[in-house]
Amino acid sequence: MRSEQFLAVLHTYPKTLLAERVKSEYLRITEAKQLPQIALPESVLFLAEQMFGEEPSGDAANELLRAFEEAVIREAYQGAVTNLRRAEATRDAAAVTSAQVRCANLSARLATLGC
Incomplete structure (x- = not known):
């Protein structure tokens, strides 16, 4: 839904x-x-206009962007953890390492957001 809001903007x-x-x-x-x-x-277009008004500033969507970023990263992190578990179950060392790196990167991104 947030994705549609941004495209509407x-x-x-x-x-x-x-x-x-x-x-x-x-x-x-x-x-x-x-x-x-x-x-x-x-x-959706009407909602965007209602939400941001007639002449919004460049930073009017800051809070919405932050929440969107957190949601996207959390979803990606969940997928990365699932991939890590699959890789561990198959004992594929290269896939485990790759999945661990992806999890660590996403975790670091969440940490920079204060999550």
Whole structure:
């Protein structure tokens, strides 16, 4: 749902500091190379305008971005732990090492957020 909110900001406030910040942070957080191309319901676009007003500042989405980042990292961490357990069960040393590194990296990212 938050993902849709960010994409709605890009559609509702094109060429603004807020849109640029949301775009760059969305790509950084999701580690995506480009934004998803999805059609957004009118209700989502309306909600974005209602949430941010007529002329939002560039940092208007800070709290939402932080919560989104935490949720994305937590989800990735859970997946990494699952992969680690699978690798340990199959006794694949290379996969275990790779999964441990991924878990450590995600854990460090969570720590920088204060989680």
